[in-house]
Amino acid sequence: MTFPIGVIAVYVALAMWLLLLVLGIRKRRYGWAIGFGIALMLVLNVRYLVEGAPAGIAFFIGIYDVLNNLGLAPDAQVAGMTSCGDGRCSVWAERFTMHTSWGVAFYDRFVADAPLRTMLLYAHLFFNSLVFVLMHVQMLRTGLGPYRQAHKVLGRVNFVFLTLGVGCAVWLASEHGAVPQYGGRLAEFGFYSMAAFVYGTAIMGVLAIRAGDRVGHRIWMWRFAGTMWGSFWLFRVTLFVLDPLLREHEAVALLVCIWFSAPLGMLIAEVIRRRIDAAARLPTMSTKGASAGRGIAGAGR
Numbered sequence: 001m002t003f004p005i006g007v008i009a010v011y012v013a014l015a016m017w018l019l020l021l022v023l024g025i026r027k028r029r030y031g032w033a034i035g036f037g038i039a040l041m042l043v044l045n046v047r048y049l050v051e052g053a054p055a056g057i058a059f060f061i062g063i064y065d066v067l068n069n070l071g072l073a074p075d076a077q078v079a080g081m082t083s084c085g086d087g088r089c090s091v092w093a094e095r096f097t098m099h100t101s102w103g104v105a106f107y108d109r110f111v112a113d114a115p116l117r118t119m120l121l122y123a124h125l126f127f128n129s130l131v132f133v134l135m136h137v138q139m140l141r142t143g144l145g146p147y148r149q150a151h152k153v154l155g156r157v158n159f160v161f162l163t164l165g166v167g168c169a170v171w172l173a174s175e176h177g178a179v180p181q182y183g184g185r186l187a188e189f190g191f192y193s194m195a196a197f198v199y200g201t202a203i204m205g206v207l208a209i210r211a212g213d214r215v216g217h218r219i220w221m222w223r224f225a226g227t228m229w230g231s232f233w234l235f236r237v238t239l240f241v242l243d244p245l246l247r248e249h250e251a252v253a254l255l256v257c258i259w260f261s262a263p264l265g266m267l268i269a270e271v272i273r274r275r276i277d278a279a280a281r282l283p284t285m286s287t288k289g290a291s292a293g294r295g296i297a298g299a300g301r
Contacts, residue, residue: 004059004062004091004092006059006091007059007062007063007066007091007092010040010044010063013036013040014040014237016036017033017036017037017040020032020033020036021033034136037229037233038132038133038136041129041132041232041233042129042133044060045125045126045128045129046129047059048121048122048125049122049125049126053110053118053121053122054088054107054110054111057089057103057106057107057110058088058089058090058091058107059091060103060106061089061090061091061099061100061103061104061106061107062090062091062092063240064099064100064103064239064240064243065090065092065096065099066092066096067240067243067244068081068096068098068099068100068243068244068247069096069098070244072098074097076098078098078247078248079247079248079249079250080100080101080246080247080248080249080250080251080252080253081098081099081100081101081247082098082099082101082104083097083098083099083104084099084104084107084108088107088111089103089104089107089108090103100243100247100254101181101250101251102181102182102250102251102254104181105179105181105182109179117172117175120168120171120172121168121172123164123165123168124165124168124169124172126165127161127162127164127165127168128161128162128165128166128169128228128232130158130161130165131158131161131162131165131228132228132232134154134157134158134161135158135221135224135225135228136225137154138151138154138155138158138221139221139222139225142218155206155209159202159206162198162199162202163199166195166198166199169191169194169195170191170192170195172191173187173188173191173192173195174188175188176188176191180250180251181250181251182251182254183251183252183254183255183258184251186251186255186259187251187254187255187258190255190258190259191258193258193259193262194227194231194258194259194261194262197227197230197231197262197263197266198224198227198228198231198262201220201221201223201224201226201227201266202220202221202224204216204220204223205217205220205221205223205224208220219273222269222270222272222273223266223269223270225269226265226266226267226268226269226270227262227263227265227266227269228265229265229268229269230261230262230263230264230265230266230268231261231262231265233265234257234261234264234265234268235257235258235261238256238257238260238261239253239254239257242256242257
């Protein structure tokens with residue numbers, strides 16, 4: 001059996017990232033932690049594009065296999081786990097014969113002759129990876145000062161990439177209702193909800209800047225960034241923790257991550273932004289919203 005060094009490298013990277021995050025919280029400087037998270041995201045997504053969907057999925061499933069099989073006998077029967085026959089659905093091969101049901105279904109759906117589905121997956125990964133990187137460039141190079149025109153142009157380009165990436169994700173999600181290992185219709189509409197949080201916050205940011213509301217634009221872009229981090233990293237890290245805890249219940253851990261990762265990411269981003277704004281004495285809400293609120297209050301007197 002070939003030992004999956006890549007999976008071990010991911011575990012080491014996650015441990016290093018946790019250390020960077022702890023140091024960042026202590027020093028209130030998150031640049032290294034954010035940069036490391038972006039780099040690791042690119043490594044994981046590029047694997048699909050370079051090695052192909054089956055190999056990329058087998059690697060992804062292999063990341064979860066260790067904890068999911070912890071304490072299980074080789075012939076144990078677990079409601080939320082199954083085998084994949086030839087063992088190709090995981091880089092651990094014969095080392096672990098049982099894998100989460102959603103993982104095996106994920107692999108089977110892209111090993112089957114489904115060229116359109118595979119192309120949609122590649123497009124989704126490609127465009128969303130670009131958006132993930134470029135949104136941080138946008139936040140570091142704001143629309144004020146010498147970067148104003150570049151910020152505007154890049155924002156329009158990034159919105160096109162986001163539209164394509166989310167569009168592919170919604171198309172893929174439209175097939176999930178027929179996959180009971182994912183959670184069926186609950187998974188399908190959960191992914192619709194995730195797409196709505198991501199795309200909806202971006203649209204609100206666009207509408208705010210078109211209305212001349214720079215404060216509102218910044219606030220919504222923070223929320224959008226939170227949904228992106230939630231949809232990618234909170235989803236995967238939470239699933240890493242919940243999957244072994246809920247392995248007796250098929251699809252439950254996956255459904256929790258599908259439904260709650262994006263809104264939770266937005267909430268975390270909002271809390272961080274408010275703390276940063278309070279420390280810098282910046283407006284914590286849209287000036288347009290504040291003006292409207294004062295107008296309504298005045299009308300009621």
